[in-house]
Structure formats: C-alpha cells, structure tokens
Amino acid sequence: MQLDHLRVAITGGFGALGLAAVQAALAAGARVAAIDRAPAPSAGIGAASCIGGVDLADPAAAANALDTAAKAMGGLDALVNIAGMFRYESVTDGNADTWDLLYRVNLRTAVAASQAALKHLHAGGRIINIGAASALKAGAGVAAYTASKSGVMRFTESLAEELKERDITVNALLPSILDTPPNRADMPKADFARWVKPEQLADVIVFLLSKQSSAITGALIPVTGRV
Numbered sequence: 001m002q003l004d005h006l007r008v009a010i011t012g013g014f015g016a017l018g019l020a021a022v023q024a025a026l027a028a029g030a031r032v033a034a035i036d037r038a039p040a041p042s043a044g045i046g047a048a049s050c051i052g053g054v055d056l057a058d059p060a061a062a063a064n065a066l067d068t069a070a071k072a073m074g075g076l077d078a079l080v081n082i083a084g085m086f087r088y089e090s091v092t093d094g095n096a097d098t099w100d101l102l103y104r105v106n107l108r109t110a111v112a113a114s115q116a117a118l119k120h121l122h123a124g125g126r127i128i129n130i131g132a133a134s135a136l137k138a139g140a141g142v143a144a145y146t147a148s149k150s151g152v153m154r155f156t157e158s159l160a161e162e163l164k165e166r167d168i169t170v171n172a173l174l175p176s177i178l179d180t181p182p183n184r185a186d187m188p189k190a191d192f193a194r195w196v197k198p199e200q201l202a203d204v205i206v207f208l209l210s211k212q213s214s215a216i217t218g219a220l221i222p223v224t225g226r227v
C-alpha cells in the first residue's frame with residue numbers, strides 16, 4: 001500500500017500505537033507530523049516532524065499544532081486521531097472527575113484536532129479516529145472509558161455525514177486489547193499472541209489513508225485479533 005507523499009498528522013504519535021502508525025505511514029511514503037502531549041523523543045521518529053507538549057483538548061493549542069504540522073509538510077491531507085487513555089474504575093467506587101478526564105482525553109482531543117485540521121483538509125482528505133471495541137458492549141469497570149469512546153464513534157458517524165459534500169472520509173477503528181508493554185504488565189497471564197499488535201493496527205490505518213479506501217466513510221471497524 002503506497003501513500004505517495006500524503007501529508008499526515010498523527011496525534012498521540014509518541015505513544016505505543018502512535019509510534020507504530022508514524023513508522024508505517026513513513027514506510028508507505030507519507031510525510032508525517034506526530035503531535036503529542038508528551039515531550040518529543042530525543043532521537044526523533046525517522047523523518048517525521050515531532051510536535052510535543054501539546055494538549056489537544058485545548059482548541060487553541062490544537063489549532064496551533066495543526067497549523068505547525070501543515071506548515072512543516074507543505075499542507076495536510078489526513079489526520080489520524082490516536083491520542084487517548086484508559087482508566088479502569090467501577091461506578092460504585094469511582095469519581096465523577098474520571099468521566100471528565102476520559103471525555104477530555106478521548107473525545108475532546110479528537111474533536112479539537114479535527115476542527116483544527118478541517119481548515120487545511122481538501123477533497124480526498126481523510127480523518128481516522130480510534131474508538132474501542134469494548135464500547136460496543138461495555139463490561140464492568142469501563143463505564144467512563146466506553147462512554148468516551150462511544151462519543152468518538154458517534155462523532156465519527158456525524159462528521160462523516162457532514163463532510164460527504166467535501167469528499168473527506170471519516171472512519172473509526174475499534175481495537176480490542178493492543179499488545180503493548182503496559183497491557184502485558186497489567187495482564188501477565190494473558191495469551192499475548194491473541195492480541196492485536198500496534199503494527200497490525202497501523203497497517204489498517206495505512207489502508208484507510210490510502211486511495212484504495214476512498215469509498216469507505218462513516219465506518220466503525222472492529223480490529224480485534226483473536227480476542
């Protein structure tokens with residue numbers, strides 16, 4: 001799959017999935033700007049522009065970061081919203097602040113980054129969001145998390161409809177458990193081979209960025225490996 005100099009901004013680009021997505025997009029021939037709240041890796045990420053220290057839930061900071069990314073790449077063709085976080089917390093013992101936190105980090109970041117990107121995106125553009133398979137049918141302890149990711153899913157569907165006239169596609173991937181070091185530490189007895197590797201999800205992101213996916217919009221695509 002070739003991305004032929006596509007100019008792609010990837011939020012959460014210094015995290016586990018973000019790094020894999022940045023590397024996969026670069027390998028496919030894209031120009032990439034990675035945007036994250038975390039500081040930029042000192043060694044950089046290949047040829048990607050690294051924009052660190054950005055709270056994407058702040059619309060002004062998001063606008064500034066997307067403008068910087070577009071300037072660095074000479075324009076913007078696609079946005080991949082990966083920034084996010086997980087919290088396990090029961091409703092019984094939980095805190096309402098967790099709901100605000102997860103809404104802010106999982107949904108508000110995607111909304112603010114998308115709004116900031118829309119002034120740059122053009123026909124043929126792409127927005128890819130990361131939801132969660134667990135938001136399709138929530139289990140115990142993930143109410144705040146799945147509520148925020150359900151928001152990402154409805155945001156995806158609505159924005160896809162809104163942008164049909166502009167020929168910009170908007171889709172969401174719904175991963176189950178990713179094979180990351182924190183998940184291995186939290187679930188040491190699990191069969192890691194059944195989990196989705198960040199690189200596998202990054203391959204699906206590259207497909208959604210590519211010309212070959214131009215007829216797909218408003219889709220919520222589970223990527224669940226053998227979980």
Ligand SMILES: NC(=O)c1ccc[n+]([C@@H]2O[C@H](COP(=O)([O-])OP(=O)(O)OC[C@H]3O[C@@H](n4cnc5c(N)ncnc54)[C@H](OP(=O)(O)O)[C@@H]3O)[C@@H](O)[C@H]2O)c1
Nearest residue numbers: 012015016017036037038055056082083084085176177178
């Ligand atoms: N890991 C899984 O099993 C799994 C499963 C389903 C869905 N997902 C989703 O997949 C995405 C990536 O997960 P991951 O495991 O790669 O997470 P990760 O390694 O924690 O990476 C997430 C990155 O997003 C950044 N970030 C958080 N809040 C931000 C903000 N307000 N503005 C800008 N950047 C922000 C984080 O920075 P800080 O380090 O500074 O917080 C971090 O670098 C998330 O949306 C997550 O919900 C993950």
